Amino acid sequence: MGLDALVGLQRRRPVPEPAGRLPVPDGMTAPLGCDAVGVPDHLGPLVLPRLPRVGCVYADGSHWWWIVPSDSDYALPWPSPAHYAAGALLSGEARLIHRPQGTVPYTPPIPLYLALCRVTGTTPDWSRAVSA
DSSP, X not given: OOXXXXXXXXXXXXXXXXXXXXXXXXXXXXXXXXXXXXXXXXXXXXXXXXXXXXXXXXXXXXXXXXXXXXXXXXXXXOOTTOEEEGGGEESSOOEEEEOOSSSOOOOOXXXXXXXXXXXXXXXXXXXXXXOO
């Protein structure tokens, strides 16, 4: 099978259309852009108390979503079962369940990453042994 055929197959694969972007609440600004990190809703309450600062958190019935600055996935593979949504685009509706004080919606991504690693039992990517 040639490259053109494979590209054509990829383009025909059904992809759920995003319903929209998670909204930044009134009175808040997102000067660093917005992405979102989601985890299954049973993990949300385990992650929350491990964070030094909690930004906007949304729930859609199956996941909790944290707003993080754009490109918070750069060179950082988020642990499974986390989902990274560039542009904070989701395929369903979500409601705001936590609004921080202040004017920025972000949860710091490194503490969020470490909290997710902790609750999922995943070794942080930079702590793994390098093989030759």
